[in-house]
Amino acid sequence: MLLGIAITHDLRHRDENDIDASGLSVFEERTSRIIKNLPYIAIVGALIAAVASMKIFAGSEVSIFTLEKAYSAGVTPEQSQTLINQAALAEFMRGLGFVPLIATTALATGVYAVAGFTFVYAVGYLSPNPMVAAVLGAVVISAEVLLLRSIGKWLGRYPSVRNASDNIRNAMNMLMEVALLVGSIFAAIKMAGYTGFSIAVAIYFLNESLGRPVQKMAAPVVAVMITGILLNVLYWLGLFVPA
Template sequence: MEFSLLKLILVAGLTALTALLSYYGRAVFHDGIRPIMPEFIEGRMKRPELASISFGLSVGFIASVGIAFTLSTKLLNPWLLFLPTDILGVFASRAWLAALLGGAWGIAVVSGLTAVQSVFGVFPIDFIGALGELSSPVLAGFALFPILAITYQFGWKKGAFSGVVVLLVRQLIEQGWILPKDFKLLPEAGELFVGTLLLVMFALIRDRGRDSSEMGEERSLFEERTQRIRKGLPLFAVTGALIAVIANLGYFAGSEVSIFTLQKAYSASDLSQEQALIQQAALADFLRGIGFIPLIVTTALTTGVYGVVGLTFIFPIAYLSPNPFIAAIGGALMITLEILLLSKVGKVLEKFPSLREASDSIRTAITNIMEIALLLGSVLAVLKMGQFTGFSIFVALYAINEALGRPVIRLAASPLAAILTGLILNILYLLQLFTPAAG
């Protein structure tokens, strides 16, 4: 994670804005905090109490997912930047203080983690480089999440059928049988597209003939709370623009499903491979965004509090934009359009209950697939660092976390255990208790 003044300014400006959105109660990043915000907005909860709850809900994710993913990939992520600004925004008693604290956090992250990366770079055993192995299983594994989602929602028969179709498509793409030779498409991208298409098709077939006319009396409340979000449109537009710019510049990844793919893309030596991987990351974040639409839209309509990254479609726009200027325009327009269409999206979700239900299956499938992929990737990383000595240390750390009831969630436990394994191996090396294999 290289230091640059531009990165420092952009990230500090972004975290200042997200802290302001939290201060005004317009948006937060943490899905668990959003339903609590109306208690504060409507005067039933004081700032210190809300800040305390926000800290309790977020600190584990900041320390595990946020830090572990950034150390593993050298890319900033939303958990590291936006969970702290959720806390700082509701903690601050004045708007200027929220902006100041948020900006200071951005500066601390960029300068502090750059220093940490530099220190780790002089260690005798290069465990940061070995962490690049995390990305390979993630690339291959994530493409299979639609099969798991179909199995959860529609049963094993449709899941097995989808698995056969998706894997067949993969092999046809890999062998170059269904696409022109000059058309670059990763097999995993084809798997993702076909699997998601099957999931949507099964959902629409189930919804045929259903009558779903609910929530009529609640629409006036939804409209009132949507209007509250719309009042923050200028802040949202600038925030969306800044998010898109730092993602386009290669400083930031939007989610757990794209961060390792982007890391591999930015380290690729071949331009065509880099572009293919960036397209894969954009598709992954786009499909993940689809899975989160019902959750984000429903909580926004019922609470009057939006997400600081909106429906997350800013990220695919940012990755695919030809330059930061276009990315800024696209990011600002995307989040503005989302907010203006919130009520209409809510009405569409009412008409297609199976699509609503599919979002739960998608989120569960993504989480489970990512846990498995990151576990396998972490095993490859620790084997590269320290062969079976590294593997033994890693297994011990991972098992302790499981035995303690998972104080670190599984999604972050594997990369964090891999980082700690690297540190322990370096200590053992300095104590002359470990010698890495030659070559």
């Protein structure tokens, strides 16, 4: 739906021949960089698909619980295969939903995601053995990389799609930052109540005031780790007694 809204917006606010040439050239340059590393990407895709077919690896949260049921004891082969098919379909649909985000990220940075569009997970689940999975995984992820140039040219015509993907990516990063901050604060409170809270917050804001020598996403975790060390030192010195 978001993709359709973005395309409709661009079609309404520009002429038919108005194409972002600078965006196309940037995408072409970044795509060429990715294609140069295609052999390594193919190897990674082959390994991911092979491991997924060995029933010891799940791709994402949409398939992990279904696969856990499929691989558990007491499940008949027919039931197991049905659950595996469901997991593969869910993984495939998830991959389709993230194609614009993953593609624009790769085209904007020149770095391809480890699992590509994540279709290699579904390939691994459905493959009869690791050898077949490895071959199919390499083929699928290679096809994804080779299609990036066409995807880049298409996205170059619709800047709103790129902007929407950037906003989604930024929102995901902000969500992770907030989640880590809240989780770290609760961990500090669990360790030493308001004393732990005060120390962790002081360390976090010290990092902010110093210009973030530790990046924002990692700062809360580092702060709570340092808090734990300081609390142990204070306890050893007799200056802190746990409640």
